[in-house]
Amino acid sequence: MGASRIRVGSVATALPGPPIDNATLGRTLGASSVFEQWVDQFIGTRTRHLSVDLETGEACFTLADLAETAGRKALNDAGVAPADVDLVVMGTSMPDALLPTTVNVVADRLGIDGIRTYQLQSGCTGAMQALDLAHQLLLSGRHGIALVIGGDVCAKHVDLGSDLGKLPPSELVNTVLFGDGAGAAVLTAEDVPGTAVLHRVLVRLAGRGRAPGQIVEWFGMGDRTEERTALHEDFKAIEEHVPALSEQALAELLDDQGWQSADIDYLLPPQLSVRMTDRIVRHLGLPRAEEVSCVGETGNTANALPFFQLERVLPRMEPGDRAVAVAVESSKWIKSGLVLEMI
Structure with a gap:
């Protein structure tokens, strides 16, 4: 018999490094003096976190790094041990590599093994798709606890040597719009009070x-x-x-x-x-x-x-x-x- 309802046992997130404001991003990319005004008027983003060092161009965090941090905290907050997880589902549009899948790298780091794992590749609904799959599998009654992960590391597409003044608007938007991060949630078929x-x-x-x-x-x-x-x-x-x-x-x-x-x-x-x-x-x-x-x-x-x-x-x-x-x-x-x- 399947579960009657699924609860969110915990949620945790992870961001790479300190926040980067528009002035700092503009200086790094050699933007004009009107860059901040343009971002405020058309985008509205004030800060973002990037997995790359803007001064050196060195990649400091991978998606697996951020997902591991978020996943570990979500498990701890829910009081769930890695051995108690029945299912791991991850949604991302930019995995660290085509193979091995990032979800399996994260599961390995968290000490999770011998269970079903899935990685779904999608844009901004990938997290919802991962939650949907976990939700349906938990409702089936065959699983009790799922770890659901979503995240993206877009900094690999930021060209620190680009001339912002020569970029078309479509590419300029992508340069300032995105940030990097990961999140995780523990879903449970147990009737946990306060969730x-x-x-x-x-x-x-x-x-x-x-x-x-x-x-x-x-x-x-x-x-x-x-x-x-x-x-x-x-x-x-x-x-x-x-x-x-x-x-x-x-x-x-x-x-x-x-x-x-x-x-x-x-x-x-x-x-x-x-x-x-x-x-x-x-x-x-x-x-x-x-x-x-x-x-x-x-x-x-x-x-x-x-x-x-x-x-x-x-x-x-x-x-x-x-x-x-x-x-x-x-x-x-x-x-x-x-x-x-x-x-």
Whole structure:
């Protein structure tokens, strides 16, 4: 017989190094004096954390490093030993290597072995997809505890020698938009008092007939010298589609739960950037929900972001409180989200 409901036992996150403000990033990349003003007006991000030393270009942290830190803390906070974990699922868009999978490297470091592990590659909904898979497997009754990890290390795509003044807007946005980080959550089928119930995770492909909004190239030995950029962003398409897809995801989540807009106490909106988040929150129009956002301080950490939001909201939730999270993946368009209730 399957479990009746799944709870979030703990959430933890990890960031690499100190926060890097726009002035520091601009000086490092030789930006003009209007760089900070441009970032504030169009992006809104104030700081981000990068896994690369801006002075030397040396990589200081891998995704496995950050995921291990977050995963170990999540296990400790939940009082779960590595031997008690039945399942590990990881979502990322930029693993450390194609093989071995980063999830297995992290599991090895945490002392986890002999269980099912999965790594899902996706953009900003990868964490939701990982939570969805873990949630469904726990509901089946075949597993009791899952460690779910999400994170990305984008600094490998930052060219410290680039001339920002010559970059097209699509590439300039990527230079300042993203940050690095990882998060982890322990999901349990046990009825742990004082923890939130994860009622539902939504994942829906919405990319049929839509051109990709983002492309991230992966260069191999045969094409590494080609003169093409690694990142391509159609920010206009993202501005057009993300609010509508967010609204669709929210509507489906509420409808499935039989909840009304006024029933939501906390909204965890998509975290592409501060300015986009502001637009989406206004578009969703939840009358009394308190926004839970972190992108202004962390930058867009992609698959780590939901964990940063959960880490902020869970300690604030009281019995009866309800929270909804929404995330949208723009590379081939996925709408996703989850619903939580403190019971």
